[in-house]
Amino acid sequence: MKVNGKAYRTIWPSKTEEYVEIIDQTRLPFEFVIVKLASLDNTASAITEMLVRGAPLIGATTAWGMWLAMLDDNSDNGLAQAQDQLRATRPTAVNLQWALAKMEAALRPALPPERAVIAYALAQEITDNDVRLCSAIGDYGSRLITDLYKSKGSDTAINILTHCNAGWLATVDWGTALAPIYKAHNAGIPVHVWVDETRPRNQGNFLTAWELHQHGVPNTVIVDNAGGHLMQHGKVDICIVGTDRTTANGDVCNKIGTYLKALAANDNDIPFYVAAPSTSIDWTITDGLKNIPIEQRDSLEVSRISGKLDDGTIGTVQVMPDGSNTRNDAFDVTPARLVTGIITERGVSKANQQSLSKLFPEFI
Amino acid sequence: MKVNGKAYRTIWPSKTEEYVEIIDQTRLPFEFVIVKLASLDNTASAITEMLVRGAPLIGATTAWGMWLAMLDDNSDNGLAQAQDQLRATRPTAVNLQWALAKMEAALRPALPPERAVIAYALAQEITDNDVRLCSAIGDYGSRLITDLYKSKGSDTAINILTHCNAGWLATVDWGTALAPIYKAHNAGIPVHVWVDETRPRNQGNFLTAWELHQHGVPNTVIVDNAGGHLMQHGKVDICIVGTDRTTANGDVCNKIGTYLKALAANDNDIPFYVAAPSTSIDWTITDGLKNIPIEQRDSLEVSRISGKLDDGTIGTVQVMPDGSNTRNDAFDVTPARLVTGIITERGVSKANQQSLSKLFPEFI
Numbered sequence: 001m002k003v004n005g006k007a008y009r010t011i012w013p014s015k016t017e018e019y020v021e022i023i024d025q026t027r028l029p030f031e032f033v034i035v036k037l038a039s040l041d042n043t044a045s046a047i048t049e050m051l052v053r054g055a056p057l058i059g060a061t062t063a064w065g066m067w068l069a070m071l072d073d074n075s076d077n078g079l080a081q082a083q084d085q086l087r088a089t090r091p092t093a094v095n096l097q098w099a100l101a102k103m104e105a106a107l108r109p110a111l112p113p114e115r116a117v118i119a120y121a122l123a124q125e126i127t128d129n130d131v132r133l134c135s136a137i138g139d140y141g142s143r144l145i146t147d148l149y150k151s152k153g154s155d156t157a158i159n160i161l162t163h164c165n166a167g168w169l170a171t172v173d174w175g176t177a178l179a180p181i182y183k184a185h186n187a188g189i190p191v192h193v194w195v196d197e198t199r200p201r202n203q204g205n206f207l208t209a210w211e212l213h214q215h216g217v218p219n220t221v222i223v224d225n226a227g228g229h230l231m232q233h234g235k236v237d238i239c240i241v242g243t244d245r246t247t248a249n250g251d252v253c254n255k256i257g258t259y260l261k262a263l264a265a266n267d268n269d270i271p272f273y274v275a276a277p278s279t280s281i282d283w284t285i286t287d288g289l290k291n292i293p294i295e296q297r298d299s300l301e302v303s304r305i306s307g308k309l310d311d312g313t314i315g316t317v318q319v320m321p322d323g324s325n326t327r328n329d330a331f332d333v334t335p336a337r338l339v340t341g342i343i344t345e346r347g348v349s350k351a352n353q354q355s356l357s358k359l360f361p362e363f364i
Numbered sequence: 365m366k367v368n369g370k371a372y373r374t375i376w377p378s379k380t381e382e383y384v385e386i387i388d389q390t391r392l393p394f395e396f397v398i399v400k401l402a403s404l405d406n407t408a409s410a411i412t413e414m415l416v417r418g419a420p421l422i423g424a425t426t427a428w429g430m431w432l433a434m435l436d437d438n439s440d441n442g443l444a445q446a447q448d449q450l451r452a453t454r455p456t457a458v459n460l461q462w463a464l465a466k467m468e469a470a471l472r473p474a475l476p477p478e479r480a481v482i483a484y485a486l487a488q489e490i491t492d493n494d495v496r497l498c499s500a501i502g503d504y505g506s507r508l509i510t511d512l513y514k515s516k517g518s519d520t521a522i523n524i525l526t527h528c529n530a531g532w533l534a535t536v537d538w539g540t541a542l543a544p545i546y547k548a549h550n551a552g553i554p555v556h557v558w559v560d561e562t563r564p565r566n567q568g569n570f571l572t573a574w575e576l577h578q579h580g581v582p583n584t585v586i587v588d589n590a591g592g593h594l595m596q597h598g599k600v601d602i603c604i605v606g607t608d609r610t611t612a613n614g615d616v617c618n619k620i621g622t623y624l625k626a627l628a629a630n631d632n633d634i635p636f637y638v639a640a641p642s643t644s645i646d647w648t649i650t651d652g653l654k655n656i657p658i659e660q661r662d663s664l665e666v667s668r669i670s671g672k673l674d675d676g677t678i679g680t681v682q683v684m685p686d687g688s689n690t691r692n693d694a695f696d697v698t699p700a701r702l703v704t705g706i707i708t709e710r711g712v713s714k715a716n717q718q719s720l721s722k723l724f725p726e727f728i
Binding site: 210308 | 587590627697
């Protein structure tokens with residue numbers, strides 16, 4: 001997608017040298033900074049510190065991290081160590097494990113001297129494939145928006161609520177939850193997006209509002225508390241969110257707070273969709289509440305908020321009394337019963353194993 | 365309640381001069397500042413700018429504002445103008461209108477020269493009465509907590525989730541939602557409070573965490589997104605919130621986001637109680653979603669957050685991309701069907717007209 005009119009992906013290899021480049025998403029929306037990842041260590045900390053985030057982008061970054069690792073140490077031991085280091089970065093997103101498994105399958109049987117070349121090709125394939133998946137999700141999801149637009153008489157904008165950032169910044173391009181919105185907008189359907197702020201890290205106002213604004217999609221930032229009230233008053237037509245891991249039966253693990261919006265959508269008969277490339281679906285589990293580890297992050301994310309000071313510099317304020325305790329669960333699980341449908345790259349599925357397995361028979 | 369070991373109310377008249385004093389709640393938790401209100405204008409802006417907030421405290425402040433107004437202009441015209449000015453400060457809290465109606469009934473028939481004296485006595489009565497109501501709510505509500513403690517085997521702390529600030533800072537003393545917690549804590553029942561941050565104004569971390577900490581009640585601040593997840597995992601035993609206006613049938617208007625927590629409590633079979641002095645109940649209406657005006661506040665409350673900078677000074681950061689739109693509804697309405705009970709000064713009522721009217725037959 002475009003930044004100041006120029007097309008970008010969120011991650012790309014150097015054309016001439018042995019590094020990849022990413023957008024440092026911790027600096028958005030106030031600074032647009034490109035960062036080089038030239039080693040396994042660089043890559044692991046970029047994921048842990050959330051310079052890159054979003055399940056699909058974490059998957060692609062992991063793949064490039066394996067390439068950088070193989071450039072440095074292509075032995076069996078180097079392969080195992082790189083996998084361990086990357087696996088430890090963030091526990092919830094399944095795409096990370098998916099990318100590691102793909103890499104393992106390709107690299108383990110290969111002779112060490114061949115591994116870097118193989119890793120590069122596979123990382124590029126994973127990256128390009130992510131763009132294709134997201135584009136397909138956009139195509140299927142935009143039909144839902146178009147249908148709503150027609151059913152409402154084609155004269156008012158469709159109001160879409162989203163939580164966190166599942167836009168192109170969370171993927172390689174297009175996004176998952178935002179792909180249908182971009183595609184509908186590009187096709188001339190009037191849309192307006194309610195952007196949940198998404199405390200504690202504010203991915204909504206920092207990333208989603210920024211990328212929608214860059215692309216010219218009308219949007220309004222709201223606090224995480226507001227969505228239910230807007231739904232009660234008919235101001236939301238559809239919810240679309242992303243997912244960090246969805247189970248084979250359609251339980252959806254996504255950014256903390258998603259569950260509350262799904263409850264409100266359910267209470268107000270508003271469709272609640274989850275945009276999930278198959279790479280985000282964990283076919284091995286069927287109970288999201290029991291089987292998905294929920295990452296606990298640093299309490300400083302809750303107690304300190306960064307933003308732009310009046311002098312234009314970036315500053316951080318403490319928003320707790322001294323000595324306060326905080327707790328910071330990064331994700332929650334929305335039970336399948338609250339999910340209207342899952343928008344995949346092969347079409348829209350009901351949130352159950354039977355429906356998902358029809359679209360993806362090879363996995364179940 | 366105590367601040368640094370010294371007992372305070374949130375509002376009190378000078379013993380010798382013609383002004384009242386309040387705690388400037390916009391400066392908490394980083395600065396404890398007492399402010400003088402010496403005129404109607406002072407009082408109206410203290411309410412509008414939320415130096416004082418919380419439905420019961422707004423009611424008491426309104427009463428003192430009428431006293432200050434009568435000192436300045438005790439004519440019929442002065443009386444009417446003061447009422448108009450105070451009524452316009454904040455539209456949602458019914459206590460404000462309740463206090464104005466009490467003042468009107470006492471002052472209108474009186475001779476102008478008598479009005480200031482009458483207003484002073486009535487403001488003092490309203491203020492003292494608020495303390496009695498809150499203390500009674502604390503007594504009734506603490507029994508709910510004690511019962512839960514016993515039913516859980518009397519060996520683990522009771523986890524209580526609250527939203528916004530309905531503590532002593534929101535009233536004259538004791539609080540509404542927090543009164544049961546203070547009473548239970550004082551009686552030796554181990555309690556732990558999950559404090560919703562409560563964006564956009566952060567009354568949870570700025571006020572609730574601060575006052576609980578001052579009183580020694582264990583508490584943990586969480587983002588507004590987290591409560592549902594904690595409930596899913598058995599980490600919340602009971603929710604208690606306050607209310608700015610509750611209808612005669614038990615629909616509860618309270619700080620934006622309350623509805624989402626009520627949905628989650630309902631989904632997880634967790635009792636959801638509302639602490640409401642009868643002064644917060646609007647006996648004239650029975651449909652909260654249709655009949656209660658929801659205050660829209662400045663979008664700057666969403667886009668800018670204040671806190672303590674690293675150098676110890678108070679600063680404000682912008683947390684939106686330049687040019688972003690925001691919307692700021694201050695309250696939402698939780699339908700009575702999601703409310704387990706309403707804790708009043710006369711006991712715990714079901715959230716319906718029949719049950720409320722048994723406790724308060726004089727109003728219905």
